[in-house]
Amino acid sequence: MARRDKTERLLNLVFAMMSTRRAISRSDIRENVAGYEDARSDDAFERMFERDKDELRSMGLPIETVSDSLGEVLGYRISPSEYEFVDLELTPEDIIVLGVAAQVWDQAVLSAPAQTALRKIEAKYGKSAVTPPAELSGLVRFQAQDVSLPVLLTAAREKRVVKFDYHNRSGVHSVRKIEPWALICRQGNWYCIGFDLDRMDQRTFKLPRVHGTVRITAEKHSSPRPDHPTIEIPQSENIVAATITVAAGHGAMLRRNSTSLDQTALGDRIEVRGVLADLVEWTLLALAHVVTIESPALEAEIHAASKALIAAHPAGFTEGASGA
Numbered sequence: 001m002a003r004r005d006k007t008e009r010l011l012n013l014v015f016a017m018m019s020t021r022r023a024i025s026r027s028d029i030r031e032n033v034a035g036y037e038d039a040r041s042d043d044a045f046e047r048m049f050e051r052d053k054d055e056l057r058s059m060g061l062p063i064e065t066v067s068d069s070l071g072e073v074l075g076y077r078i079s080p081s082e083y084e085f086v087d088l089e090l091t092p093e094d095i096i097v098l099g100v101a102a103q104v105w106d107q108a109v110l111s112a113p114a115q116t117a118l119r120k121i122e123a124k125y126g127k128s129a130v131t132p133p134a135e136l137s138g139l140v141r142f143q144a145q146d147v148s149l150p151v152l153l154t155a156a157r158e159k160r161v162v163k164f165d166y167h168n169r170s171g172v173h174s175v176r177k178i179e180p181w182a183l184i185c186r187q188g189n190w191y192c193i194g195f196d197l198d199r200m201d202q203r204t205f206k207l208p209r210v211h212g213t214v215r216i217t218a219e220k221h222s223s224p225r226p227d228h229p230t231i232e233i234p235q236s237e238n239i240v241a242a243t244i245t246v247a248a249g250h251g252a253m254l255r256r257n258s259t260s261l262d263q264t265a266l267g268d269r270i271e272v273r274g275v276l277a278d279l280v281e282w283t284l285l286a287l288a289h290v291v292t293i294e295s296p297a298l299e300a301e302i303h304a305a306s307k308a309l310i311a312a313h314p315a316g317f318t319e320g321a322s323g324a
Contacts, residue, residue, distance in 0.1 A: 163177050163217060164212065166211070168209065181225045189274065244269075
């Protein structure tokens with residue numbers, strides 16, 4: 001019942017702010033908008049109204065605060081012309097793309113506006129229309145390792161030069177200075193295509209290999225951007241799926257990049273999908289707490305990496321060594 005009353009109060013508030021050309025004052029809202037009569041004091045009303053106003057704004061409603069020449073707040077209003085839905089006439093393919101885009105930002109800082117926009121489209125086309133097909137669900141997403149994505153998108157849009165620390169496939173560190181052109185997701189991984197100002201050529205950068213903060217500079221792009229930049233991904237980057245069981249509370253990188261996670265008697269059963277080299281790195285970080293590995297390719301790589309580690313540091317793995 002409480003939830004229904006709050007919904008009715010929010011709707012009444014929206015109608016009140018849209019139905020008048022002048023701003024509606026707080027006193028008028030408390031006196032005339034149904035739902036606020038239960039406020040037992042001025043302070044209780046202020047808290048209720050502020051929460052309602054913030055919630056409506058988070059839904060995308062353009063609530064305007066109207067003030068006089070001295071800065072005194074006169075009241076609030078919603079312009080129908082700013083709130084009305086623009087008829088976009090989207091094709092089924094357009095709607096699927098928008099659904100996937102909203103899915104990308106689901107766990108990111110743009111989650112709230114993305115979901116608000118999606119709800120408005122659902123109101124016209126129906127919820128089922130904006131649900132991505134099963135084969136696309138989860139394929140394009142924003143993960144913890146893609147933290148530089150929003151910054152690079154901003155730099156590409158504003159045509160600004162960026163600097164960042166980068167580790168290539170061999171683990172070699174370098175500081176890169178590039179003009180980002182576009183960001184593309186392939187096989188669940190994000191890549192930045194841009195012009196490398198030190199090498200004076202186009203380069204492709206895998207976002208998980210970007211370390212630290214991406215710094216946007218004041219420099220503008222100087223090289224012409226191709227209309228359709230091509231992405232160059234090494235063919236040797238083998239994409240595999242694996243199921244790894246680790247002890248509870250361990251395997252942070254595996255958890256961050258998991259597609260599903262279930263608790264079992266042996267530990268947490270984590271399903272991951274990605275470049276084999278990345279899966280090897282994440283698994284090795286938690287190797288002491290790994291219970292099982294269900295992937296022949298990953299298991300073979302972990303076995304080889306373990307043998308190489310023992311061969312490189314034999315004293316540390318000698319049974320009965322001093323201090324053991």
